[in-house]
Amino acid sequence: xxxxxxxxxxxxxxxxxxxxxxxxxxxxxxxxxxxxxxxxxxxxxxxxxxxxxxxxxxxxxxxxxxxxxxxxxxxxxxxxxxxxxxxxxxxxxxxxxxxxxxxxxxxxxxxxxxxxxxxxxxxxxxxxxxxxxxxxxxxxxxxxxxxxxxxxxxxxxxxxxxxxxxxxxxxxxxxxxxxxxxxxxxxxxxxxxxxxxxxxxxxxxxxxxxxxxxxxxxxxxxxxxx
Amino acid sequence: xxxxxxxxxxxxxxxxxxxxxxxxxxxxxxxxxxxxxxxxxxxxxxxxxxxxxxxxxxxxxxxxxxxxxxxxxxxxxxxxxxxxxxxxxxxxxxxxxxxxxxxxxxxxxxxxxxxxxxxxxxxxxxxxxxxxxxxxxxxxxxxxxxxxxxxxxxxxxxxxxxxxxxxxxxxxxxxxxxxxxxxxxxxxxxxxxxxxxxxxxxxxxxxxxxxxxxxxxxxxxxxxxxxxxxxxxxxxxxxxxxxxxxxxxxxxxxxxxxxxxxxxxxxxxxxxxxxxxxxxxxxxxxxxxxxxxxxxxxxxxxxxxx
Numbered sequence: 385x386x387x388x389x390x391x392x393x394x395x396x397x398x399x400x401x402x403x404x405x406x407x408x409x410x411x412x413x414x415x416x417x418x419x420x421x422x423x424x425x426x427x428x429x430x431x432x433x434x435x436x437x438x439x440x441x442x443x444x445x446x447x448x449x450x451x452x453x454x455x456x457x458x459x460x461x462x463x464x465x466x467x468x469x470x471x472x473x474x475x476x477x478x479x480x481x482x483x484x485x486x487x488x489x490x491x492x493x494x495x496x497x498x499x500x501x502x503x504x505x506x507x508x509x510x511x512x513x514x515x516x517x518x519x520x521x522x523x524x525x526x527x528x529x530x531x532x533x534x535x536x537x538x539x540x541x542x543x544x545x546x547x548x549x550x551x552x553x554x555x556x557x558x559x560x561x562x563x564x565x566x567x568x569x570x571x572x573x574x575x576x577x578x579x580x581x582x583x584x585x586x587x588x589x590x591x592x593x594x595x596x597x598x599x600x601x602x603x604x605x606x607x608x609x610x
Numbered sequence: 611x612x613x614x615x616x617x618x619x620x621x622x623x624x625x626x627x628x629x630x631x632x633x634x635x636x637x638x639x640x641x642x643x644x645x646x647x648x649x650x651x652x653x654x655x656x657x658x659x660x661x662x663x664x665x666x667x668x669x670x671x672x673x674x675x676x677x678x679x680x681x682x683x684x685x686x687x688x689x690x691x692x693x694x695x696x697x698x699x700x701x702x703x704x705x706x707x708x709x710x711x712x713x714x715x716x717x718x719x720x721x722x723x724x725x726x727x728x729x730x731x732x733x734x735x736x737x738x739x740x741x742x743x744x745x746x747x748x749x750x751x752x753x754x755x756x757x758x759x760x761x762x763x764x765x766x767x768x769x770x771x772x773x774x775x776x777x778x779x780x781x782x783x784x785x786x787x788x789x790x791x792x793x794x795x796x797x798x799x800x801x802x803x804x805x806x807x808x809x810x811x812x813x814x815x816x817x818x819x820x821x822x823x824x825x826x827x828x829x830x831x832x833x834x835x836x837x838x839x840x841x842x843x844x845x846x847x848x849x850x851x852x853x854x855x856x857x858x859x860x861x862x863x864x865x866x867x868x869x870x871x872x873x874x875x876x877x878x879x880x881x882x883x884x885x886x887x888x889x890x891x892x893x894x895x896x897x898x899x900x901x902x903x904x905x906x907x908x909x910x911x912x913x914x915x916x
Binding site: 419426437442448452493495496500535538541576589593 | 613614615616617619623627630631634635638648649652654717718720721722723724725726727729730733734735736737738811815816817818819821822829832833836845846849852853856857860861864
């Protein structure tokens with residue numbers, strides 16, 4: 385595999401971890417978040433146990449468990465990328481759930497009471513009054529969760545997944561004798577690990593600042609006036 | 611109990627809630643049953659695999675790992691607090707030539723993934739001729755990241771204070787330094803205590819990243835013990851036992867955060883944060899978040915951060 389292919393595969397790995405892990409986190413997080421705000425005490429308790437347990441476990445340990453223990457329990461020959469993605473999703477889902485819960489809790493109870501007093505049904509109270517307000521206060525912190533998810537994709541580097549976090553180490557293994565004419569080529573060739581890692585750090589800074597900008601725009605657009 | 615989502619349940623809603631409760635219990639039981647079945651099927655309950663914990667040697671190794679984790683955490687926590695104060699004061703400076711560069715440093719340090727920073731220090735610096743042991747890399751990376759996050763929290767705390775606090779300080783003849791040190795920072799620290807502690811929980815959790823750059827901390831010893839062939843490679847038992855140690859440690863710190871938050875809420879010194887209509891359900895931190903606009907509302911104060 386040559387250098388540019390390796391970078392492409394690494395980028396692909398990071399994107400799969402980010403988008404597939406994010407999708408899993410959203411689905412699982414919405415389910416758990418709904419449980420956390422539901423009127424069923426048992427469901428609230430189950431949600432609380434899941435959230436508090438996973439959130440107090442280091443992501444590295446969650447990935448360790450998925451990478452090494454799940455293959456023992458389920459069967460060998462599992463794709464390490466799929467395992468790492470699942471671990472990221474399971475871990476991030478707790479933050480998604482908490483964001484949803486706190487977003488819903490920012491809507492004053494009086495809003496729903498007023499809507500019910502006007503004679504709106506449950507569906508109308510939800511779709512016209514509560515959820516639009518909850519959605520607005522959920523979106524900006526949700527972007528923060530996804531920024532953290534993007535940074536956390538690098539943790540998969542420790543569990544034999546090729547992504548932007550591990551590409552520097554893979555590069556140092558193939559190391560072609562360099563014919564690098566400019567700085568960017570030197571950085572990408574992995575000849576100089578320091579420069580390569582600085583390039584990767586820069587890529588993350590750019591991506592994170594981009595997401596932070598999106599967050600600011602959404603925030604300005606959807607600020608709730610109370 | 612009443613929530614914005616549902617009213618006090620009537621007879622039909624109570625019945626429905628009971629049915630949903632039973633369904634939840636059944637689903638959870640099914641999941642637990644599958645996990646236990648897989649554990650039993652693959653022989654994870656074998657006495658041989660668990661017998662490793664009847665010897666003192668493995669426990670000493672786990673303790674050594676715990677010691678390494680705590681050694682990294684304590685130094686990183688103290689360093690991050692110190693760096694956080696320095697950067698926060700820098701960002702609040704009146705001089706643009708201090709404020710703007712410090713602002714950029716904070717933004718960049720927050721955006722670099724901690725693991726990449728550790729790799730930069732551990733694999734990158736030797737290229738430039740600086741030797742760095744894994745311990746140093748872990749500690750420095752944690753200080754840089756958590757310090758910059760703490761700086762943002764402290765800055766938010768100071769900026770949320772009423773202007774009158776600062777003006778009163780100047781009015782009684784204090785200098786800039788004294789206003790910051792005696793008036794603004796103590797109040798900001800008190801209001802931001804939950805955020806500060808939950809960021810420390812993040813630092814504790816992130817020490818586990820040292821595993822990836824070969825720092826021999828707790829997770830490293832979990833893997834080492836899990837690979838012992840004489841005990842039938844007890845990876846699952848050691849992961850369960852070692853993982854519990856992490857969870858207990860973080861829960862202890864989180865519990866501390868919870869206690870501190872409750873105390874802060876009751877403290878008479880923070881009454882300026884109370885809304886006129888006594889919203890006892892909101893905390894000082896939440897209100898600061900609201901004052902700053904939704905931006906600070908990043909959910910970190912409710913428990914450990916990411």
